[in-house]
Amino acid sequence: MSYTIEIMQSTQVEVAYLEVDAGVRYWEDATVNGEVDTEGTLIPFGTGDSWVPVIDLKTGNIQGWPAGTTADIHYKVCDAGEYWLLDANKKRVAKWSGHYVPDHFLSIGQNGYGDYIIMTVCDDGHIQDWPIPSFSDDEWEAVA
Numbered sequence: 309m310s311y312t313i314e315i316m317q318s319t320q321v322e323v324a325y326l327e328v329d330a331g332v333r334y335w336e337d338a339t340v341n342g343e344v345d346t347e348g349t350l351i352p353f354g355t356g357d358s359w360v361p362v363i364d365l366k367t368g369n370i371q372g373w374p375a376g377t378t379a380d381i382h383y384k385v386c387d388a389g390e391y392w393l394l395d396a397n398k399k400r401v402a403k404w405s406g407h408y409v410p411d412h413f414l415s416i417g418q419n420g421y422g423d424y425i426i427m428t429v430c431d432d433g434h435i436q437d438w439p440i441p442s443f444s445d446d447e448w449e450a451v452a
Contacts, residue, residue: 321401321450323393323443325371326363326413330425331388338381351379359383359425362398363413368438370429379429385409386423393448402448410447412439 335348348354352374353361362371391404391413404410408422416427417437428436 321393322395323401324365324396325394325398326365327392327394327398327400328359328361328363328414328425329390330359330383330385330409330414331357332359333384333386333388335383337383338379340379341377351381352377362394363435365393365441368435370433370435373429373433375433376431377429377433378431381425381427381429383425384423385425389425392451393443400451403451405447405449412442 332348332354335351335354336344336346338345338351340350340352343350345351345354348357348359351359352370352372353359361373363369364371387407389409391410392400393402395401406422409415409420409425411420411422414420414425414427416435416439418424418426420426430436
C-alpha cells in the first residue's frame, strides 16, 4: 500500500517510504539492546555523524533492521536533518521543506519540538506506536 500526496500545483504522487538522513548531535542518547551507544557504532544505519534509516510508511518497519536488535532513541537533531518521501521503488519524490524534524513521523508519542527523533524500535524493526501517516502537502516539495 502506498499513500498519495499532492505537490507541485495539483500533481499527485504515490509514496510508500520515509528516508531519514539525520545529523545526530549526541549518540549516547540512544540505547541499543539495552546498552548506551556512546559512539553511534551500535545503532543500525549509523554512518559517520548521521542516522539514515528507511521506514515503511504503512507498517512503521525500518527496512533491513537486524532481527533481534532493539533501540530506544532520543536523538537531538536540531537543523541537521533531511527527510524524503519515496515511491514504491524507493525513488525520492518529495523532500521535507522544513528546517526541523517532522515530529508526526519521528517523535513518536512525545513532542520533539522539531529538534528530536524519539522512538522505540522493537526487535523486529517495527517502530512502537507508529502513527497512521498523514501529510500536509505544503510541508513537502517535489524532487526533480
